[in-house]
Amino acid sequence: MHNLKLRTPSEPEFNEICHCISEFELDNRELQREQFTAAFRDGQLLGFGRLREHNDCTELCSLGVIAKERRKGIGKAIVSELIRRAPADVYLVCIIPGFFHPFGFRIVEKYPAAIGNKLNYCTSELVVPETYTAMRLRK
């Protein structure tokens, strides 16, 4: 996408991301600035996502694009960059498997314990009408 910059956020930018995460009701547990890749245009924050390293896997989570910038390819650019940065297979839990399928993520019935914990967290704390699904991308 034209003029889009993807990089690790600065401290003030990270604070802005934390604000968006609570507004979008995304996973806000143990947020660390270095985990994030954020998208900017002319210095303005457009979106973000993070790779969280668990003992047993790498998880892609806390992905969001500001509402007026959605459906312009920004989410796709962030996910591509997170995949590039990931050291190994990537797991995630989501309600929109159709968004992640084109990157090579596939629904899995078996997953590491950290992803089981995430499914429990989503089901109990981030309650939505849709069903949460675990997916894996093989690297």
Ligand SMILES: CC(C)(COP(=O)(O)OP(=O)(O)OC[C@H]1O[C@@H](n2cnc3c(N)ncnc32)[C@H](O)[C@@H]1OP(=O)(O)O)[C@@H](O)C(=O)NCCC(=O)NCCS
């Ligand atoms: C989900 C989200 C990050 C997508 O970001 P985005 O910048 O709008 O996505 P993109 O424009 O890069 O879309 C890429 C593709 O996915 C599709 N897509 C976008 N949102 C989708 C959704 N909710 N469900 C299924 N497909 C979706 C687009 O049609 C597009 O397909 P195309 O390339 O064939 O045109 C954004 O809608 C968002 O922040 N939503 C609220 C927070 C959220 O739900 N986060 C995900 C938690 S798992």
